[in-house]
Amino acid sequence: MMVLLEDMVVRRGRFELGPVSTRFDVGVTALLGANGAGKSTLMGAVVGVLAPTRGRVEIERSGGRPMPPGYLPQDFDAPRRVRVTDYLRFVAWCRSSRRTPITDHEISEALRAVGLEDRAGWRFGALSGGMRRRVGVAQALIGSAGVVVLDEPTVGLDPVQRTELRELIATLGREHAVLVSTHLAEDVAAVAERVLILADGSDAFQGSVDELAERGGGTAVSSESVERGFLSVVRDRVSA
Numbered sequence: 001m002m003v004l005l006e007d008m009v010v011r012r013g014r015f016e017l018g019p020v021s022t023r024f025d026v027g028v029t030a031l032l033g034a035n036g037a038g039k040s041t042l043m044g045a046v047v048g049v050l051a052p053t054r055g056r057v058e059i060e061r062s063g064g065r066p067m068p069p070g071y072l073p074q075d076f077d078a079p080r081r082v083r084v085t086d087y088l089r090f091v092a093w094c095r096s097s098r099r100t101p102i103t104d105h106e107i108s109e110a111l112r113a114v115g116l117e118d119r120a121g122w123r124f125g126a127l128s129g130g131m132r133r134r135v136g137v138a139q140a141l142i143g144s145a146g147v148v149v150l151d152e153p154t155v156g157l158d159p160v161q162r163t164e165l166r167e168l169i170a171t172l173g174r175e176h177a178v179l180v181s182t183h184l185a186e187d188v189a190a191v192a193e194r195v196l197i198l199a200d201g202s203d204a205f206q207g208s209v210d211e212l213a214e215r216g217g218g219t220a221v222s223s224e225s226v227e228r229g230f231l232s233v234v235r236d237r238v239s240a
């Protein structure tokens, strides 16, 4: 599984992102940037919700299933009264085609992957915030064929649920190409292998999390060294 962006430019109102060229592979890539830097715009282009005005986005998968990546949008929600499995069955039905049907087995696998097998019969509204976000990750996994894009998945969660969600993201990264946007240096230090920083309408940094920590003057990856690295990248871009 691999996602390739080649000189991609995306326009959203007056805002133009790019050209950005990058690739992300199996593992967790963190997408960072100040508010309005273009993270959701880039993610929208990767999942096919926004069309690039130039360049291209290519998704390569070993299975070759013709599906866009799985996507957890920032404002994910589901009807309160609907049971978790019924909601996921509906998602599966939407993404199924005659050639590539999505089976109940795949739904069970998605629930297992997010640790919600025992909540399958619960109504969405009865779940905690962290569990609802996990349902969001489960729906992203259904039919995603190995590429998952998560837009600020840890926002608004308490520290325990945030930690659990990070563990889930790290586990997903063993088999999936995961692109995750966040404002939290702890998220990056805990789960990311690679980092892409957007600033001023384009990519200001691409590299390993170790390289970003080094840029922040750290000898080891920590929330502090990642935060300092991020600030150094953004300040250099502003003063350039």
Ligand SMILES: Nc1ncnc2c1ncn2[C@@H]1O[C@H](COP(=O)(O)OP(=O)(O)OP(=O)(O)O)[C@@H](O)[C@H]1O
Pocket: 012, 013, 014, 015, 033, 034, 035, 036, 037, 038, 039, 040, 041, 042
């Ligand atoms: N629907 C829209 N119509 C017009 N402009 C938009 C729209 N959505 C976003 N923008 C603009 O595009 C730019 C990038 O927004 P985007 O949501 O991609 O940033 P972001 O990095 O995800 O921000 P945040 O961290 O606040 O979520 C912003 O300047 C924003 O005003």
